Amino acid sequence: MSEKTVKLLNPHLETAPSDYLYHLDINVANTGDTTELQHKFGDVKFICVGGTGSRMRQLALYLRDVLGVQESGDPVDLCERGQRYAMYKVGPVLCVSHGIGSASFSVVLHELLKLVKYARCQEPVILRIGTCGGLGVPPGTVVATKNAFNGLLRNEHEIAILGQRVVRPAQFSEDVNKDVIAFGVDANDGFQTISANTMGTDCFYEGQGRIDGAICEYTEKDKMDFLQKCHDLGIRNIEMEASMFASVTQKVGVKAGDVCVTLIDRLKGDQVSITMDQKHEFEQRPFLVVGRYIMKLLQQ
Ligand SMILES: O=P(O)(O)O[C@H]1O[C@H](CO)[C@@H](O)[C@H]1O
Numbered sequence: 191m192s193e194k195t196v197k198l199l200n201p202h203l204e205t206a207p208s209d210y211l212y213h214l215d216i217n218v219a220n221t222g223d224t225t226e227l228q229h230k231f232g233d234v235k236f237i238c239v240g241g242t243g244s245r246m247r248q249l250a251l252y253l254r255d256v257l258g259v260q261e262s263g264d265p266v267d268l269c270e271r272g273q274r275y276a277m278y279k280v281g282p283v284l285c286v287s288h289g290i291g292s293a294s295f296s297v298v299l300h301e302l303l304k305l306v307k308y309a310r311c312q313e314p315v316i317l318r319i320g321t322c323g324g325l326g327v328p329p330g331t332v333v334a335t336k337n338a339f340n341g342l343l344r345n346e347h348e349i350a351i352l353g354q355r356v357v358r359p360a361q362f363s364e365d366v367n368k369d370v371i372a373f374g375v376d377a378n379d380g381f382q383t384i385s386a387n388t389m390g391t392d393c394f395y396e397g398q399g400r401i402d403g404a405i406c407e408y409t410e411k412d413k414m415d416f417l418q419k420c421h422d423l424g425i426r427n428i429e430m431e432a433s434m435f436a437s438v439t440q441k442v443g444v445k446a447g448d449v450c451v452t453l454i455d456r457l458k459g460d461q462v463s464i465t466m467d468q469k470h471e472f473e474q475r476p477f478l479v480v481g482r483y484i485m486k487l488l489q490q
């Protein structure tokens with residue numbers, strides 16, 4: 191295989207006669223001959239992922255315009271039969287939903303990494319386009335992640351494998367972070383885009399130090415002390431996937447980045463209380479940033 195294709199770290203796949211990407215409902219009948227997949231997905235250069243199917247559909251429509259892809263009508267969900275995740279293809283970009291949190295995202299991430307390997311995609315870049323809570327930045331700020339911290343405030347990801355605690359580093363590609371800021375930001379955007387650290391937690395409520403979950407065994411002061419500690423580490427946003435995403439992509443050597451818009455300033459409260467209209471407007475902001483980044487890279 192050429193140098194630029196994805197190399198996975200699983201020797202068992204080399205001898206598997208077939209592979210079923212179950213949650214995507216994509217069957218790789220003969221892993222030795224993946225001609226059909228190469229035909230369908232071989233041109234993919236970017237995989238944009240985000241929590242919801244509707245955001246990914248919106249993104250697909252937006253990228254159609256930006257990339258000048260001559261297609262009309264509703265984007266087709268290529269994974270509809272899998273009933274778990276949505277996947278749209280716009281020229282060289284896949285837009286795929288991942289659900290809430292690392293557990294859900296890691297499932298589709300493994301399958302997407304296998305997909306790009308079988309399809310022999312050349313150096314694909316994976317970008318998460320998400321929402322998050324902010325720390326000391328105004329709601330609507332876009333944050334491109336520099337370092338990904340887990341809920342233990344460590345720049346790593348922890349996972350239980352065969353009954354053992356396995357800890358792996360969680361670094362995103364420096365190039366992607368730099369280029370997203372260099373190519374994605376326009377002075378006239380009307381909102382700020384910053385590069386900062388991100389905390390990815392396993393829980394929206396207690397894991398993010400909220401006091402409005404069904405359970406809370408700490409005080410408002412404990413919460414504020416924790417959030418201040420996060421802030422001191424350069425963390426400016428909190429979401430639920432960054433550390434897993436950084437660690438899995440780093441492990442297999444695929445470049446990745448996390449670009450999220452803040453919906454709330456957690457130094458001021460816990461409840462996301464912006465209107466749904468405002469949320470939808472905010473959700474478009476990373477589209478602009480990532481759209482410009484993708485265009486620039488495609489032109490190079
Ligand atoms: O908007 P998405 O992309 O889902 O991201 C954020 O929103 C969800 C929580 O509401 C978590 O998945 C978090 O990471």
Ligand SMILES: O=c1cc[nH]c(=O)[nH]1
Nearest residue numbers: 321322323428429430
């Ligand atoms: O506070 C927030 C807002 C969105 N997503 C999160 O994970 N946390």
